[in-house]
Amino acid sequence: MGIVQTPRDGNGPERAAISDLAAAEADIEKACRDIESAPEHALEEIDAAERRLAEAKTEIKEEERRERLVNVTVDRVLKEIPAGTYVVSAFKARVGVAPDRELDEIKNGVLEPLADNAAIRIHGHEVFVSHPRTGGSS
């Protein structure tokens, strides 16, 4: 008895990996049922299904890791960081902006100053510019 092949639906690597995982689990269940009727083949099927299960889990983890990392531009330099919410001071540390510099985000063509204690949500493709804290009224 061969391993049941589940067709991929073409909706991305993670969905394919999840589909593989479901197929592997189904194979294991089927192999367990087969043990009673044909023990010698069932053991081989269990081994093969377990290998597929392990591969599918690895594939899912790798895809999740890739999805969390996004690109942002800081002072013209592309940085790869995990998506998510950051306090601005922590974000600056993460992308290599000195604490004494002020950070602005360019949003829809407008400079938006960011206070160090503010929170920012990083989705990917954001553009930031830093500058020294100089300038003052005379």
Next chain:
Amino acid sequence: MSSPEDLAEIQQVCAGAIYKTEGGQKFVFLPALIVRTGDNTFTRDALLTLRAHSSYASRLFLSEQIPGRGGTYQTHTVLGRTWCTPSWKNVPPGRPIEMLMQHLKAYA
């Protein structure tokens, strides 16, 4: 301080930004620059000096004053046009977008 990369960077906040020169002094002309003051937004033509100008480390000239912001303004004629500029000092030469960000603090 006046490379194509610098210009491309500042064009992200003012699409029509271009370099202009007068008497050996280089400027960035910023047409229809958006200036934010708290909850209000103003649109002004602006001219950023890339080096020291009129006793200041750099200047950001505006086509009109921003009401209630910038303190005392002076007027200057540059590139055949009269501009106003606030008493905002100590913005050293650097990347134009960095200089612009520091000058805009005068209106925050």
